[in-house]
Amino acid sequence: MLDIAEELERWSRQGREFAVATVVATNGSSPREPGAALAVDSEGEAVGSVSGGCVEGAVYALCEQALADGESVVERFGYSDEDAFAVGLSCGGVIDILVTPVDARSPLREVFSAAYAAAVEGGSAALVRVARGPAGLLGRALLVRADGTHEGGFGGAPELDRTAVAEARAMLDAGRTGAVEIGADGSRCGEPVTLLVESSVPPPRMIVFGAIDFASALVRAGKFLGYHVTVCDARPVFATRARFPGADEVVVDWPHRYLSATRDEGRLDGRTVLCVLTHDAKFDIPLLELALRLPVAYVGAMGSRRTHLDRNERLRSVGVTEGELARLRSPIGLDLGARTPEETAVSIAAEIVAARRGGTGVPLAGAHVPIHREGAGVA
Known part of the structure; x- marks a missing residue:
């Protein structure tokens, strides 16, 4: 989502209501990486992209639905023979998309606004969101700064907050964006929770x-x-x-x-x-x-x-x-x-x-190498 922070910061200042769809995880030859986002406001204006065009229409509709019902949702889009050119990824990959509404009453609005501002100003901060887990936690967020201070939280789960801050600081130090799996109580056991950590750091x-x-x-x-x-x-x-x-x-x-x-x-x-x-x-x-x-x-x-x-x-x-x-x-x-x-x-x-x-430098034509490599760092 921070890849479109400048536009979202402007929307936030203007008081617009919008929904953000963010790539949480990818598999195979997916065109965009975790953190890539598409946002749609209440007037139907859209910015950003989650798939380079493959599933934009379906994700746009999910954003409209999230604005209507106020609910966060995770949706998976993948390749299949039946829907390759409908809502599947014709490139052969799979992406998981987290859609989160940000309306005037949303407790996320303040956290998101601080994250947008940090990204636009070129500061170091990490936005952490629950991408998979108990329904009550889905979409919740906190913003972690380089000194360990944070804003927001996961709603009365202090151990989960502390663990999320520690994981985010580690990702922030490396300038990485990606998913981290921990337990709902903040430990490595118990009901799993997947956190999407989006790092905003000065350019390399x-x-x-x-x-x-x-x-x-x-x-x-x-x-x-x-x-x-x-x-x-x-x-x-x-x-x-x-x-x-x-x-x-x-x-x-x-x-x-x-x-x-x-x-x-x-x-x-x-x-x-x-x-x-x-x-x-x-x-x-x-x-x-x-x-x-x-x-x-x-x-x-x-x-x-x-x-x-x-x-x-x-x-x-x-x-x-x-x-x-x-x-x-x-x-x-x-x-x-x-x-x-x-x-x-x-x-x-x-x-x-x-x-x-991690590329080889050889021509892709005729080469038996993946076009996109899983696990490559995002900066």
Whole structure:
């Protein structure tokens, strides 16, 4: 639901009544991930999507019904020969949808409004909702902030609230959205309750080292993928805002010194990607010596095969282990036959997506690999 937070925050401010349908769980080749949402207001306006078009009409009708009767409901949509092109998923997947009405009298309205505001402001918070469980709990919600404080709750179930807060903080730390199953009393036993945890976190960071023409194209690709993009170079004549107008930050500093300071400030996490485009040993070696020891998602370095071999030897000479070297994506990018800066940026971006989602990088046509991978992280 937080993927359409900006629109829902506006609806909430305007006092509109609406219902939200949210993907709770997926199986097989489902087009959207948990957290994807479609909302319908009392005038029939709709925003968002839960299936890329397969079941939107049926889900729209469920939202209208929820607005009429005020009841939350969970519905499953899946592929079958009979209804593949009716309300089933013709792509062959299965999705579970939680539909929740948010009218003027709903106790959820205040919690949801706080969640929308946190998402729009770029803060860290997790919205937790009961997606499956006892009828009295279905759809109930609480909002958990990064410091552990929370708003809302599950209606007089303090142990369930405490467990939900702990689970949400763990998901929030990882920037993940997904379902968690616990007991209705907050333990791991008893009647099961499925919680949907939707994390709203600042965008992941991409740091591009080397203010070259390839970096300009990569900045645009990184922004397209939703990253907060920083360009860093020690040469002030190249690292300018005029050369990189699309970057969120342009920093003039030695790359390894900037990366060290960024680490010390707590601005790196497990979603961060580092792209080293300098292919100059005096910049690359101290930078990569540090980068390969950080718990980031991706470290890639540009250069020819010869540069790659020479760089590896230099890194070994300063104490980088074989295990650490194995984390380095070099030469950077997938084999697309790229030549131009824009093509190279696509190659690098494709490798980043493959690393994030567990993809192989092989063509889907003729390949016996899943199009969507279950269990891949959502950021």
